[in-house]
Structures are given as C-alpha cells and as structure tokens.
Amino acid sequence: MSVDPSSSAVLDASFLETTYAPERQWIDQSLQTCLADYWQTQQATYPALLETLPELETLWQALRHATVLGGKRIRPLLALETYRALHPQQSAEQSFEALQGACCALELIHAQSLVFDDLPCMDDDDLRRGQPTVHKAFDEATAVLVGDALACMSFGCLVRYAGAATPPAVLLQCVHELSAISSLQGLVNGQYADMVSEGKPCSPERLTYIHANKTGALLAFSLRLGALLGRASVEVLGVISDLGATLGALFQVVDDYLDVSVSTGQLGKTAGKDVLQEKATYVSVYGIQATQHQIEALSQQAYQQLTLLKVQSAGVEVGRLQQLVRFLQTRAY
Ligand code: GRG
Numbered sequence: 328m329s330v331d332p333s334s335s336a337v338l339d340a341s342f343l344e345t346t347y348a349p350e351r352q353w354i355d356q357s358l359q360t361c362l363a364d365y366w367q368t369q370q371a372t373y374p375a376l377l378e379t380l381p382e383l384e385t386l387w388q389a390l391r392h393a394t395v396l397g398g399k400r401i402r403p404l405l406a407l408e409t410y411r412a413l414h415p416q417q418s419a420e421q422s423f424e425a426l427q428g429a430c431c432a433l434e435l436i437h438a439q440s441l442v443f444d445d446l447p448c449m450d451d452d453d454l455r456r457g458q459p460t461v462h463k464a465f466d467e468a469t470a471v472l473v474g475d476a477l478a479c480m481s482f483g484c485l486v487r488y489a490g491a492a493t494p495p496a497v498l499l500q501c502v503h504e505l506s507a508i509s510s511l512q513g514l515v516n517g518q519y520a521d522m523v524s525e526g527k528p529c530s531p532e533r534l535t536y537i538h539a540n541k542t543g544a545l546l547a548f549s550l551r552l553g554a555l556l557g558r559a560s561v562e563v564l565g566v567i568s569d570l571g572a573t574l575g576a577l578f579q580v581v582d583d584y585l586d587v588s589v590s591t592g593q594l595g596k597t598a599g600k601d602v603l604q605e606k607a608t609y610v611s612v613y614g615i616q617a618t619q620h621q622i623e624a625l626s627q628q629a630y631q632q633l634t635l636l637k638v639q640s641a642g643v644e645v646g647r648l649q650q651l652v653r654f655l656q657t658r659a660y
Contacts, residue, residue: 343400346650347404348401385465389473393473407426407430408550409552409648424490437516472535508547513540514545515542517538520540543576547575551567564630
C-alpha cells in the first residue's frame with residue numbers, strides 16, 4: 328500500500344471508516360471495555376448499587392457520551408500505525424495487544440480535553456462530534472467530573488491494559504511523557520495561551536507556541552507512544568518525533584482552515600467559531616492562501632520524514648502511515 332505524495336487527490340470521504348474499520352472498531356471496543364471494567368468493579372464492590380444510587384448510572388452515560396459517540400480516533404491510529412510500521416511482521420492481534428493501553432490512554436485524554444474545551448468557561452460550545460456537548464446533554468458539574476475521571480483513567484488504562492511484554496521501564500517513560508503533554512508541556516499551557524490570546528494581535532511565535540502545545544504535543548506523543556512501545560532505537564525515535572511534530576502542526580493548520588471553509592454539519596462542531604471568538608489561528612495570522620500553502624508544505628515535509636524513516640531503518644514499512652498523512656492533509660472534517 329503506498330501513496331503518491333505528489334498527487335493532490337482527495338481521499339474518499341469514507342476513507343477512515345473503510346480503510347481503518349477494524350482498527351476503529353477495536354479502539355471503540357477497547358474504550359467500552361475500559362468503561363465497563365470500572366462499572367463492574369463498582370457493582371462488585373457495591374452489589375446493591377443500582378437500588379442504592381441509581382443516579383450513578385447517569386455518570387457512566389455521560390462518560391460514554393464523551394468517549395464512544397463518534398470521533399475520528401486519529402491519535403490511537405497514529406500510535407498503532409507507528410508501532411506497526413516498526414513491526415510489519417506482527418499480526419493485527421499482536422499489535423492490538425501491545426497498543427491497547429496506549430490507544431485507550433490517548434483517546435481518553437483527548438476526550439477529556441474536548442469536554443473541558445467545550446465548557447462555557449472555555450470555548451463554550453453546544454456541539455461536538457455531531458452531538459450535544461457533555462455539559463449540554465447532561466450539566467456542567469457532570470462535565471467537570473467526567474473530564475476529571477477521563478484524565479485520571481487515561482493514566483490508569485495506559486498501565487492496566489499495557490501489553491504483557493512491555494518492560495516496566497518503557498511503561499514508566501510513557502507515563503512520564505503522558506503526564507507532561509497532558510499538563511504543562513502540552514494541553515493545559517497550550518489551552519491557556521490560546522485563551523489569553525483571544526481578541527489580541529498574535530505574533531507568529533505566539534501562534535507556533537499555541538499550536539505546538541494545545542494540539543501538537545498530544546498528536547506528536549501519539550507517534551512517540553507507538554515508537555516507544557515498539558522499542559524503536561534512539562535514531563528512529565528521533566525521526567518519528569520530528570514526524571510527530573510536523574503532523575501536530577499540520578493537524579491544527581488544517582483545523583484552522585476547516586473552521587472557515589466547511590459547514591457545521593460536515594464538521595460536527597460549530598464552524599466559524601474561531602473568527603467569532605477572535606481566536607489566534609493560522610488563517611487569522613497569515614491569511615487563507617498562506618494557510619493552504621502551509622498545509623501543502625507540512626504534508627510534503629511529513630512525506631520526506633517518512634522516506635527518511637524508511638531509509639534509516641530497512642525493515643520499516645511506512646505505507647499505512649503515508650495514508651494517514653494523506654488523510655490529515657486532505658480531511659474535510
Ligand atoms: C487534558 C488535563 C487536560 C486539560 C485540558 C481544555 C484543554 C485542557 C485543552 C484543549 C485542547 C484542545 C481541545 C485542542 C484542540 C485540538 C483539536 C483540534 C481537537 C479536535 O480533534 P479531532 O478532530 O476530534 O481529532 P475528534 O472528534 O475527531 O476526536
């Protein structure tokens with residue numbers, strides 16, 4: 328399977344749903360298992376739970392709402408395909424087993440960031456993944472508790488569902504990095520910088536900081552997780568980290584572009600919101616044409632980094648990662 332990087336062909340709209348159907352089903356199933364495990368543990372601890380406190384079921388409904396109702400699953404797919412690129416000889420089941428904890432962790436921390444991002448005190452949005460946001464479908468207090476649970480579960484699942492062969496030292500490194508990107512080397516400082524930049528002139532340096540932290544850190548970490556669990560050499564890990572940084576930037580530049588060019592129906596979240604809230608975006612800082620050029624430039628950079636990865640490590644297969652890059656380049660939602 329390979330992609331011609333010079334082609335500008337847009338992938339079929341159902342590309343993710345078809346090409347990655349088994350992987351996405353497996354990710355959904357893993358998330359459901361993870362939530363069900365917590366629910367069953369509660370029930371085992373409190374056998375009369377549903378009679379004593381039937382309202383608690385609403386909390387699990389809200390958790391399911393935040394995690395399993397839609398979502399592209401791009402972060403776990405990037406982790407999984409990075410791992411598979413390094414271990415093309417492994418069966419799907421083997422790679423699933425090795426990556427289950429990592430994929431759940433990525434999706435759970437991402438879901439947490441979306442729940443909080445949508446809160447009235449943050450971006451104040453009513454729509455996410457074509458559904459009412461968690462605070463709309465339930466209430467604000469529930470959304471805060473759901474977000475809190477998802478963030479903590481992310482760490483728990485990374486460890487609880489880690490592959491049996493994962494060395495403890497590797498797992499510790501993964502936990503350490505997850506902690507950094509979900510706190511002050513990623514999501515929180517990035518979101519804060521984004522928040523305080525609303526309605527102000529934004530320098531290119533400030534925009535780069537916001538993008539790299541709010542979005543790029545988790546995207547890049549997704550590839551690093553696949554590489555760390557795949558026991559990549561220091562050199563290979565370096566190339567994969569560079570690729571992750573490129574894809575993180577690409578993801579947010581495309582997101583900024585879609586906000587001004589695609590409908591709410593297509594996006595599944597409110598279109599035109601960045602302009603309305605006077606957000607610092609690639610479009611607001613550089614203009615629409617420069618944004619299109621940047622999408623092309625970052626995509627080409629990613630294809631080159633994939634080529635470098637292949638040259639550097641003979642057994643590596645990059646076809647499926649190339650396809651994901653093409654999706655990130657041409658996605659319309
Ligand atoms: C995680 C502790 C902790 C705090 C969160 C609110 C916050 C701090 C960060 C917000 C970060 C954020 C929402 C960045 C935007 C990233 C982005 C473009 C998300 C959309 O990702 P998609 O398109 O969403 O992959 P789907 O719905 O497909 O999963």
